[in-house]
Amino acid sequence: MNGFVELARAAAAARQSRPQVALALATLVQVDGSSYRQPGARLLVDAEGRVLAGAVSGGCLEGDVAARAAAVCATGRAARLTYDLRADLETIWGLGAACDGIAHLLLEPLPDWQWMAEAEAIRARRQGGTVVTILDAHGSGTTCLLLDGDSPSARWHPLTDDARLVSPTDVAPIAHTAIRTVMPVLHALSNDASVFVEPLVAPIALHCVGAGRGAAAFAHIAVTLGWHVTILDHRPAMLEALEVPEGVHRRQMRQLDAVQTALSELPHDARTAVALLSHMFDVDAAWLAATLPLPLGYVGVLGSRKRAAQLLASAEATLAASQVEITPRHRHKLHAPIGLDLGGESPASIALAAIAEIEAVMHARPAGFLRERQSPIHSRTPTPTLPEDGRAPTSPTQPLRCELPEPRVD
Structure with missing residues (x-):
């Protein structure tokens, strides 16, 4: 974030x-x-x-x-x-x-701090974007540019006069790499200047299906992480009675066949997680069938392994009737039972375990004990190489470094 x-x-x-x-x-x-x-x-x-x-x-x-x-x-x-x-x-x-x-x-x-509010608005639109900072050879620099969207159609928002020092030809492939890999890129433009290009990564969107006590616990924890939370249920009284933090959206679902409509109007990308918490088999099955084929980052189901297997079988039958096959990639995003094995049984403990699992999945981490991690705990994947000839960005086998230019001595 x-x-x-x-x-x-x-x-x-x-x-x-x-x-x-x-x-x-x-x-x-x-x-x-x-x-x-x-x-x-x-x-x-x-x-x-x-x-x-x-x-x-x-x-x-x-x-x-x-x-x-x-x-x-x-x-x-x-x-x-x-x-x-x-x-x-x-x-x-x-x-x-x-x-x-x-x-x-x-x-x-x-x-002028207003550009930070503009950057947050770009993040919330979930269409890609970057912050560009130029670093000169004199030991100075400035945050000079916002890109709204991905190249080549990104809109340029200059923040300072130094934005004229970077050209679309130079910055566009760097911005594209940062967005595709969800990692900042520090790239030398010349001997005199480098650019630091940071992706405006969309906040995690969490959709909780079912307005029980568990959903409230999910919402309270997720909001503290800056996630965008929506709670969906077909029972208006339960939605209205739910005590959730400010900013959490409540959405009433009147019938099961409205699932596809709701999903089309909500974020459904790789930064989206769906938690099925309704305890109603037909509801969870309908949502599972609708969400598994989508490019979501995470789908979790509350309940036992037996119930999860029954839900998956039902979802597979529904999708097969529409000639949609569940692939290993689809299955990989499914986490059932939901959550890490933390041992707690209260709604808050279950929510904590699930939110922690979603956080680990979104960061592609195994969620084990840090004391048992063999590599440095704060290290990350090396900065990827820039794409060439339209190919997708790739990660190097050895860590890359971009040395900042040494300040000139006049």
């Missing part, structure tokens, strides 16, 4: 309460080795050294970054900061963090 909602709200609140205090935004643009946060993490600070929102580390860098904001705001010129987490913290705070990476950040003045 990009966190633009939190950042935009904090910036708006700061402008209202202290309009005379300038704001600055730090962006993590590159990590060498392991780091608590990954490229694209952001931190909002002000010229008086306050940390307002976001994070670029596990808590060890935020204070020092905030302390540097005054100089950046006074000059109106961004600065690039490099922290060797293996040693620098001993110098900064008098204690070492014993981390295993080097963090490269851009700290820039933020005279």
Whole structure:
């Protein structure tokens, strides 16, 4: 999650309460080795050294970054900061963090925060988009451009005059790679400049079928993660009585044959999860038959293995009558019984186990104990290579690095 909602709200609140205090935004643009946060993490600070929102580390860098904001705001010129987490913290705070990476950040003045609200709106439209930051050879840079949509039809929204320094020919394939792989890309345009292109990844859309206590627990946990939650049921009284956080959508389903209509009007992409919680066989079976063929990221069914097998058999029979075959890929997205094996039995515990499983699936992680993970816990797949001749992006066998240009000495 990009966190633009939190950042935009904090910036708006700061402008209202202290309009005379300038704001600055730090962006993590590159990590060498392991780091608590990954490229694209952001931190909002002000010229008086306050940390307002976001994070670029596990808590060890935020204070020092905030302390540097005054100089950046006074000059109106961004600065690039490099922290060797293996040693620098001993110098900064008098204690070492014993981390295993080097963090490269851009700290820039933020005279206008409205672009972050625009970036969040692009994310919510779920049609692709990117944030483009240019890094120059003088140790400066700026977030200069938003792309709304995927190339070549993406709409360009320049944020600063520096947007003229990047051309569609240069940026379009980089943006396409970032969107396809859901990973930021740091790419050298020349000896004098690099671009950091971050995909505006759509928030997870969670559709809970069934308005019981379990659905309320699902909604409360999912909303804290920034997910977009819809609860669907054919019983209006139960929907109205449900106590859910603000922003959760309730949708009444009047009959089973309206399932396809509802799905067509709701997100149904790879960032969508469906949780079948109705405890009604016909309802769950109808939704299972409708959702399995779709390109969803996750479908979970509450209940026992026996019930899940019966539901799957029913869904297969329904689809076979329409000459739709359930493939291994379709089966792979099905999680029945729903959730990780956490051991809890209350509605809240079951919701926690299911939400955790969805989070793991969306991040392509096995959801095991971190102490048993053999690779670094914060490492991610290496940045993919850019596509050539229209081919799909591919991941390299060895990690790639894009060295930031060294600042010029005039």
